[in-house]
Amino acid sequence: xxxxxxxxxxxxxxxxxxxxxxxxxxxxxxxxxxxxxxxxxxxxxxxxxxxxxxxxxxxxxxxxxxxxxxxxxxxxxxxxx
Amino acid sequence: xxxxxxxxxxxxxxxxxxxxxxxxxxxxxxxxxxxxxxxxxxxxxxxxxxxxxxxxxxxxxxxxxxxxxxxxxxxxxxxxxxxxxxxxxxxxxxxxxxxxxxxxxxxxxxxxxxxxxxxxxxxxxxxxxxxxxxxxxxxxxxxxxxxxxxxxxxxxxxxxxxxxxxxxxxxxxxxxxxxxxxxxxxxxxxxxxxxxxxxxxxxxxxxxxxxxxxxxxxxxxxxxxxxxxxxxxxxxxxxxxxxxxxxxxxxxxxxxxxxxxxxxxxxxxxxxxxxxxxxxxxxxxxxxxxxxxxxxxxxxxxxxxxxxxxxxxxxxxxxxxxxxxxxxxxxxxxxxxxxxxxxxxxxxxxxxxxxxxxxxxxxxxxxxxxxxxxxxxxxxxxxxxxxxxxxxxxxxxxxxxxxxxxx
Numbered sequence: 001x002x003x004x005x006x007x008x009x010x011x012x013x014x015x016x017x018x019x020x021x022x023x024x025x026x027x028x029x030x031x032x033x034x035x036x037x038x039x040x041x042x043x044x045x046x047x048x049x050x051x052x053x054x055x056x057x058x059x060x061x062x063x064x065x066x067x068x069x070x071x072x073x074x075x076x077x078x079x080x081x
Numbered sequence: 082x083x084x085x086x087x088x089x090x091x092x093x094x095x096x097x098x099x100x101x102x103x104x105x106x107x108x109x110x111x112x113x114x115x116x117x118x119x120x121x122x123x124x125x126x127x128x129x130x131x132x133x134x135x136x137x138x139x140x141x142x143x144x145x146x147x148x149x150x151x152x153x154x155x156x157x158x159x160x161x162x163x164x165x166x167x168x169x170x171x172x173x174x175x176x177x178x179x180x181x182x183x184x185x186x187x188x189x190x191x192x193x194x195x196x197x198x199x200x201x202x203x204x205x206x207x208x209x210x211x212x213x214x215x216x217x218x219x220x221x222x223x224x225x226x227x228x229x230x231x232x233x234x235x236x237x238x239x240x241x242x243x244x245x246x247x248x249x250x251x252x253x254x255x256x257x258x259x260x261x262x263x264x265x266x267x268x269x270x271x272x273x274x275x276x277x278x279x280x281x282x283x284x285x286x287x288x289x290x291x292x293x294x295x296x297x298x299x300x301x302x303x304x305x306x307x308x309x310x311x312x313x314x315x316x317x318x319x320x321x322x323x324x325x326x327x328x329x330x331x332x333x334x335x336x337x338x339x340x341x342x343x344x345x346x347x348x349x350x351x352x353x354x355x356x357x358x359x360x361x362x363x364x365x366x367x368x369x370x371x372x373x374x375x376x377x378x379x380x381x382x383x384x385x386x387x388x389x390x391x392x393x394x395x396x397x398x399x400x401x402x403x404x405x406x407x408x409x410x411x412x413x414x415x416x417x418x419x420x421x422x423x424x425x426x427x428x429x430x431x432x433x434x435x436x437x438x439x440x441x442x443x444x445x446x447x448x449x450x451x452x453x454x455x456x457x458x459x460x461x462x463x464x465x466x467x468x469x470x471x472x473x474x475x476x477x478x479x480x481x482x483x484x485x486x487x488x
Contacts, residue, residue, distance in 0.1 A: 019215060024215075035361050041365065041369050044361075044365040048361075048362040051358040052355070058351055059351065062347065066244055067246045069248075070246070070247070071248070071249050072221075072266075072270060074269065076272060
């Protein structure tokens, strides 16, 4: 049980390290695999779940906070524009 | 005899000719500086030359405000002033009132030289070009804090992604110290950490854009670990910075388009992925459901109850066939009986009796079919259609050989 948990956490961490571009590339492969007629039901469920997790992760990566434009000075300090 | 003049008279005469000349009084000449001497008196003596020849020039101390830089041999300059005669040596020379660097000519040569130098160093090589990030969260901008360039970049960037973090390094983009300022800006933003950087300014003359042709700017772009997009002037202006940058944008607006991902497009793509996943999963499930249904049908087909049912049905069919066959047989036999009845009816002795024939027996009821069976005095029974006649034999007359009843 502990092992499985660790495995899931590792997979999650690995997923979170992906950029949106890499996640998109994975999604392309996943959808292709899912559209293959020969896939088993177990595999299709697993891929579907992973794909949905990836999308959730991508969604979380898009920071939806409006930001002030900052100005950097010679010393590296930041001020509002 | 011809009139003879003194040297002074001739020189004065020629000088007068020069001074009267409208063109020579206000003229600009371009050429390369040589033999340049700054005299202790403040006058500057030099020559202007090109491939075809040279002309002596002097700039008097009183005209020095027309020179904004230190004149050096080899510089390409434009000298404005007048041409007149120096009577002491009997030579004509240029009296400079204003000297400027020949922008187009001089700067262009400098540009070409630096471009060649950096190209030889491999600074423009494709293998050093860094790819732009697919989705940038932090955009660095090195440009003037005022002016169209930064406005355009902000407008386009926030239109494509309203949540983008823009960090501006307000740089001097023209004039003294601008190249240093731009280079410092690139380094500061690289250090602060941004996903992508735009370095540039709006349009201007070649002199205005010059900072972007300086080696220190090229060096800073080259060494920058963050991908750099150059956006200097208009589409037609190409600077050294454009060659070193990871990507060249024709304008600051275009640079922002390249640097910042369209977030709506991104979200749309994610929506599309979600739909595709769901649809593909739906197909998988439907496929399994179909297979299940098919298996169930096959199983049902092979089940004992199914076999029992089919046996039962066969039995019913056989029963029906048997019953039908039996009924057909009965119908046929009935028909045949009818035919026999008709036939028998034709043969019935009773019918014959009704036509006037009689049936004769002896007294014991035995049928009489020969004359030998009766003798005179015997009692006979004659059956006719409506009853019995009892009669006594009078005479026996047998049939003769020729078939006639005897006399």
